[in-house]
Amino acid sequence: MTAAKSASHMPYVGIASFLKAPVCADLDYLDADVGVIGIPFDEGTMNRPGTRFGPRALREQSSLYEQYLPGEGYYDIELRQTILRGVNIVDCGDVPIQPLALEANHNRMTQSIKTMLSRGALPISVGGDHSITYPVVQAFSDIGEIGIIQIDTHADVFTFYESDLTHGSPMINVARNCPNVTKFVQIGMRGLMLGEKDYSDSIARGNVIITSDEVRSIGVDWVLDQIPEMPYYLTFDIDSMDPSIAPGAGTPEPGGLLYHQARDLLRGVAKKGPIVGFDLVEVNPLYDPTGTTALLATRLVVDFLGAIFHER
Template sequence: MSSHGYETGRLNLPFVGIATFGKYPYQPDWDKIEADVAVLGAPFDFGTQFRAGARFGPRSIREASTLFSFGHGGAYDHEDDITYLPAETTRIVDLGDADIVHTDTAQSHANIEFGVRKILKAGAIPVVLGGDHSVNIPCINAFSEDEPVHLVQIDAHLDFVDERHGVRSGHGNPMRRAAEKDYVTGLTQIGIRNVSSTAREGYEAARSMGSDILSVRQFRKLGVEAVLDRIPAGKRYYVTIDIDGFDPSIAPGTGTPSHGGFTYYEGLELLDGLTKRGSVVGVDLVEVAPDYDHAGCTTTLAAQLLLNFIGRILHHRT
């Protein structure tokens, strides 16, 4: 939507215009996706166990992302001396949101899966905006007919609960559901810390099912390079980012904050490294709850992180 022009062109300040992701074009017809990256909202939050409100995550991230649309000539990073997302060659579309049906988790999840499958069929990389972390379940489901993936998670919580009171599709379950897939070849779970919904057995199960678990402090002791070395090289990576993997000081707008999380650059350097180590084939960013984000820090973080990540994915892929 940034290509609008009348006689004299437009300055197109961030606060001007319809809020699509990064002000990229809106494509409501999911049979006409022609893009390298397709953004899909998944505004589902019935899977939360504490604060709700992640249903407004997609809308709020889109709004914050407009701040990062004002480099028309692309996003120049003086530290890397690279212009990411050059206007001429960047093909990103915003598909709007999957349809959500209140009271009905199964149908809502099915609708998300439907959208991700459309993106994959079109050959684009899906970038899904949650919603709570349970939306990762249909995202991973949608990869069932693709080549195997290695899952990289940034999160405060292990999310490896099998079942509790019958619940298997809440926001505490997605990594367990993913690990059960034969096309998920392994998991790297980073940022896991403190008391969590997952008990000791969950950690044991995760490790036995192929998971490498690192806390924030362990990540810091190792350094980002050593952490990247633990991730299998040259693979297809699906990256799931729970915003609560970051510190509450920069990500207060989330449902289950946990102190002691990552800084912005720790996250960015890990994501940057992944784009150079293999192929990122899918992304979701979840648990942004704008009702608890009065200054917009969290949505700004989500938008800043995703646009930098997408820029690097597109720049470093061959």
């Protein structure tokens, strides 16, 4: 346990770890229900760089949600329920990143998550850009068949560049190279960047694609009805949220989700099957002058963790 916990509870006091949780210096000795690890990698970005600062931004903003005692949880006044009581969360620091060392970086990402899994912790990855999801999902290759639920603006199935490992490609890479991932559910799709053929091909393969308009006009309950029950990995791209509340995204797009929609989606997803891990990516503090994006991301992580452990 670092100095942070033995000091004060004011958000601005102490070294900033995620939720001011204890910091784990060596993953081989991790002892926690939940491990949160930063992946400050943004070399896959096709537009605005800066998501490398995402993990630190979430640490800073999450100071607001410090728990007074480890595992005391939070009383959610809107749920009228206490969440995360007895759940032990640990900040696992960051995956080491070296510029222009793609393969080594990817290997470290995969290996870090594998170690967290081997220690029995639920692994939460904080990006960084969306390209990290591919090496992260590779860490789950030994846990049997899973689906992926992707809350995102973009389908991230581009493959036509000189590099196919950018933040526009993680989903097609997973689809091609992770045989234990057998289902894709994409929620919040919008914008002008998905190719028409990419769309029809995906539908033909049995995937579920739900647009942002459909979430708003038909409703979250209907969306949840489209999702079959099975174990899931969830990947949350913060650009799925409306730019009004999440300006600090790598590739913002008008017309996104509102907080209560995203929260209700996450709560519903937690009921669909065990969640084996999740990531939250694309928070870009260089475009987030008031910190609202990182605060929102933190809150969504807490909400989803609350729902996951409520279902356990």
